[in-house]
Amino acid sequence: MLEKTILWRLKMHTRKFLIITLLCLVALVALGTVAAQDKQTIRFGTVTGAFVDNVNRLLVEAFQAEHPDVEVVIEYLPGEDTTASLTAQAASGTLPDVVFTADLYIVPWVQNGIILDMQSFAEADEDVDINDVYPIMLDLGRVAGDPGLYMIPSSYDVVTLYYNKTMFEEAGAPLPTADWTWDDLIASCSIIVENTGNFCLPAASHNWWAWYVPWIQGFGGSLLADDGVTSTLASPESLAGLTKYVSMWTDLGINQPLDFDAGGDCFQVGKCALNMTIAGLMNGLRSLDPQPFVWDVEVIPTLPEGKVTGMGTYGFAVSANAQDPELAWDFVKNLITPEIQKAVALDYSGTPLLQSMAEDADILNRAGPPDNIQAFTENGANGILPTYYPGECGSLYAGQIQSEINDAFQAAIIGGVSVEEAFTQASQNIQDCLDMTVEQ
16 A cells, blocks of 8 residues: 555656646747847848858858847848849838948939948947048948948959960060050050950950940040039040940950850950959959969059049948848948958958058068059059939939940940940930939
């Protein structure tokens, strides 16, 4: 009887123990769920690619070191029609807290309420020195007539001349130098085309403003008059620059034809002797194994009115839907800290945009290629920003303005239409749109 009583009590105690244990487990799970729900997150909307992946990683690591209790959720933005997609998210209040952006997006994204003005954050933050950033790079994140700052740029990105040293030497063509004119470069390119059958510049970027607008300004022309509402694309000076630029494809025949398939990037596959692009290309070129050719960089050649080249970069911004704008700013601002700027430079993914780092020995003494790496910084003195068009006609990147200019290049390069006729028509069409959409 005693034995049965003990067994019964043991069963009862065991049952109570199991019930209590189960209740404790349920409570712990519930508490964990609440804690997980209460944990703060920050949504990081960005893109992926060799030019930005390392920067993404550095930003996340720096932020989490400062905010270990905040979870970073990475969301990749759509590659096609990004503006339309984010405009829809802005309207529904579902934008990520931080978004990748670039100079081409600033005006439409400000107009569509996608990104916030970060100027007040930058001025009040003692951890970063916004005045140390090259002013021209900050201007890429501004809108004409608006004092706001809508992008923190990633790099001192100036369109600089890359050249295939192996191809030049095999063709017996003189190598580019800092004091060259474009006529000097064209002469060397003619030797390369004749002796190797390769080309000078790739076709892919022929209608990129950072290539053709310098030729317009380099001949004394412009896209808009000083009043900001009159198209001067067809002025005698603008047409002179465009005519000489287009002649490299037509009369001289030294650049890659628009319909020629090089089997990849014309410069990287060794079919074009030159490329003109930003510092971020270094990383991809250096990653080629084995290196297919010896290459280097040089400042842009001189035009009649001096050296002129385009500037532009990508960066990040606090979105209009940021749940905690100050926390989002803490994420974005890391991009302009000396630590991350140096890491980006040493990864060959960019050039420091902090003026205080211009003489940093570690950066200047990076192993080549390129050997002339300081050309990226030196070339900054020659940089211009994209022209801003008022009204609703688009920009050099989108809308009717881009379409009109693209159509003019197609007509002049492969359609047999004169530069004067093609760009006069484009200028008139742009002017008609400006007259209709801009308040006089």
